[in-house]
Amino acid sequence: MAAYFSTFLVIVTLISGVIWALDAWLWAPKRKARLAAAKAKTQELTEEAQATILRESGVVETAKSIFPVIAFVTILRSFLWEPFQIPSGSMMPTLLVGDFILVEKFAYGIKDPVWRTKLVDTGEPQRGDIFVFKYPEDETVDYIKRVVGLPGDRIIYRNKQLYIQQACHEQTPCPQPELISHTEVSRGDFLQDGVPLLRYHEQLGEVKHDILINPLRPEPTAYYYQQPGTTEGEYLVPEGMYFAMGDNRDNSTDSRFWGFVPEANLVGRAVCIWISFEFDRKPDDFLPHWVPSGVRFDRIGGLE
Incomplete structure (x- = not known):
């Protein structure tokens, strides 16, 4: 659309x-x-x-x-900037359903609005960025996730632990895969099918943010994207592509399932929430469910 x-x-x-x-x-x-x-x-x-x-x-x-x-x-x-609405909970707790965000269109290059050909190179995604891109399997759909892997990185996601081996250029020896450690913040702030979710602090590059883990949901490895030449849950990011994941790790359809984000699909970097609506209506309410029930003023501001 x-x-x-x-x-x-x-x-x-x-x-x-x-x-x-x-x-x-x-x-x-x-x-x-x-x-x-x-x-x-x-x-x-x-x-x-x-x-x-x-x-x-x-x-x-x-x-x-x-x-x-x-x-x-x-x-x-x-x-310059384009507004987007968050339609799902895949980026919780960073972004909630009902958040309206601004995306910086020139962050990853100035492109023509019809054929999306890059006209001016202004920058590249950095690890930890929240970015919007055209879903590789249906480019009429916009997705929003977090940049986890850069070109040349080896990403390993196993037992709900994230490991990153940064791209080895001219380093000898190559760096070993690094476990991205988690520090538990709370549990039960968010629920999924009645299950209290664990909330952790995580740091990707220079960016500190929170993620959610469902401790009772098994890892769906049977549905993971199988890249030729790698083991299950392991991904080598090709040149010109990026590995994306949602902050709500057990409720996000991301690169673990469908592969990589091509550079040509990048739309821009999410920079702030400009308004946030609640949609908390009961079935017997007079107003339809799509009418906001309130405004979350405390969520307005910049993103991490």
């Missing part, structure tokens, strides 16, 4: 811009010429008659009205 909306914005901007330009360079001078000719024929041309001669068509008037606004929105949304 977001991709279609971007294309729609570009088309409307182009059409309204072309109409505005044609009027400025072609039609408006013709109207002024007709007015001058009418004045030459009679010296008693009323203001109403002059206004009628100079009057723009409805299409031109509409195009000139919407072009500045739609062009501004297109530039803002395509190259």
Whole structure:
């Protein structure tokens, strides 16, 4: 849907811009010429008659009205920031259902809004970033996860423990896989099917954040993506790709299940929550379930 909306914005901007330009360079001078000719024929041309001669068509008037606004929105949304809504709990506790976030579109390169060709290289994802990308198996769908593995990294996820062997370039010997340690914060702040979830502090690169683990849910290794040449739960990140995981580790469909995120699929980096709504309505409530039941003002701000 977001991709279609971007294309729609570009088309409307182009059409309204072309109409505005044609009027400025072609039609408006013709109207002024007709007015001058009418004045030459009679010296008693009323203001109403002059206004009628100079009057723009409805299409031109509409195009000139919407072009500045739609062009501004297109530039803002395509190259600077785009709003997204969090639809699922895969990034809990960092992001909750009902959070509305801003994504910095220029963080990983400036791309054209239709074909998504990179025009200017502005940076690359860093370990620990929260990023939005086009789901590799259906690029009409936007996903949001956390960057865990960079190109060349070896990622191991086994017994709900995360190990990272950073890319070995010219180092001798290569670094050993490092266990990303967890420090328990609490248990029971969040529930999954009535099971209290364990909340841990985790640090990826320079980023400190919290994750959730369901202690009663077995690891679904049978559904893990099997990369040729690696063992179960082990992934070697190819060049130009990234390994993504959700913070809600036992409730996230991520790179463990479908593989890697190509650089071409990157949309941008999530930078802040600009508003957060609660949707806590009972079946017998008068208002429909999609109407917010409250605003979580304490969640507004930057992301880690």
